[in-house]
Amino acid sequence: MSPTIFRKKGYRFYFLSNEEKRIHIHVSCEHGEAKFWIEPIVSLAISHELPSKMLNEIQKIIEEHINEINKAWQTHFGKR
Numbered sequence: 001m002s003p004t005i006f007r008k009k010g011y012r013f014y015f016l017s018n019e020e021k022r023i024h025i026h027v028s029c030e031h032g033e034a035k036f037w038i039e040p041i042v043s044l045a046i047s048h049e050l051p052s053k054m055l056n057e058i059q060k061i062i063e064e065h066i067n068e069i070n071k072a073w074q075t076h077f078g079k080r
Contacts, residue, residue, distance in 0.1 A: 002026070005072045008061050013069070015076055023073050027058050036062055038069060 004014045011029045023038040024045060032049030036042060042062050047055055062069065 003072075003076060005069060006065060008065075009057070011058060011061065013062070013065070015073065017076075023070065025062060025069055027062075029054070034058060038062070038066065038073070042066065 002014050002016050004012055005025065006013050011027050014026050014028075016026060025036055025038060027034050027036065029050075031051075031054065032047065034047040034050050034055060035045040036059065037045050042059055044055060044059070050058075
């Protein structure tokens, strides 16, 4: 299961259900995909085929939606 948290500017922001405990979010679009750590700071974990300009844009979107992402993580995964 991979619930979509939100969509913005052609990007889909979502979680994968059976992954590690550290808070992170996956992002995909027609050009590729990436994974970002949320804590302790928003940072790129891995990227597949996304250029730096897009990664910077994605990181800013994540930072703007950090509270929404954290709340969705707690709702989806509960307290681990």
